[in-house]
Amino acid sequence: MENNIDKIRQDCWDKSLDAIGFGYIYQIKIKKINFWLRISKILGIVIPVFLGGVLTSAYNSENYLELVVLITTPIALFQLVLSTILTINGADENILKYSTKAAEYSVIETEFRQLARYPNDNEFEYLKKYEILIEREKGIGKGNLEVSDKEKRIGMRFGLRELSRECVGCGKTPLSMKPTKCDICGNF
Numbered sequence: 001m002e003n004n005i006d007k008i009r010q011d012c013w014d015k016s017l018d019a020i021g022f023g024y025i026y027q028i029k030i031k032k033i034n035f036w037l038r039i040s041k042i043l044g045i046v047i048p049v050f051l052g053g054v055l056t057s058a059y060n061s062e063n064y065l066e067l068v069v070l071i072t073t074p075i076a077l078f079q080l081v082l083s084t085i086l087t088i089n090g091a092d093e094n095i096l097k098y099s100t101k102a103a104e105y106s107v108i109e110t111e112f113r114q115l116a117r118y119p120n121d122n123e124f125e126y127l128k129k130y131e132i133l134i135e136r137e138k139g140i141g142k143g144n145l146e147v148s149d150k151e152k153r154i155g156m157r158f159g160l161r162e163l164s165r166e167c168v169g170c171g172k173t174p175l176s177m178k179p180t181k182c183d184i185c186g187n188f
Helices: 002-057 062-088 091-117 123-141 149-163
Strands: none
Touching: 002 062, 002 091, 002 123, 002 149, 091 123
């Protein structure tokens, strides 16, 4: 009986590590999209305001206006292309989807961690709680199709670092997110 509880506890810690990693992966994805959305929004505001300011202050100088338009046109085109790409790729929808995933993984990680820390003496009850969490985790994990192997290694390294656990590949406990040559927690 005690052996089964120990196995469940160990699996809960492993599932907690996985959830930490996936949550981190989705946070990284959100940061990348937010970076490009901010650039697009900043350029979308700064260029028209700049041009408006120049036009109102130097409307008599054609050479000056031509130079300003010549400088700002490539930047404006970049902003237009960037906005188009972000819209076509569904950047706003992806942020919502990734935020939901990150939150779901945060909740399931906490629940796995609690189950691992505080096992129930009643093996049947403990197993029942564990199986419910496993089913919930499977439901959350169904949408992980957009996660690459590289991202999984990043998530593994983050999870190992957060839980101060050794990697089974290299036998080291990561102290930073600096990549190593390990095929499990590095090479990213």
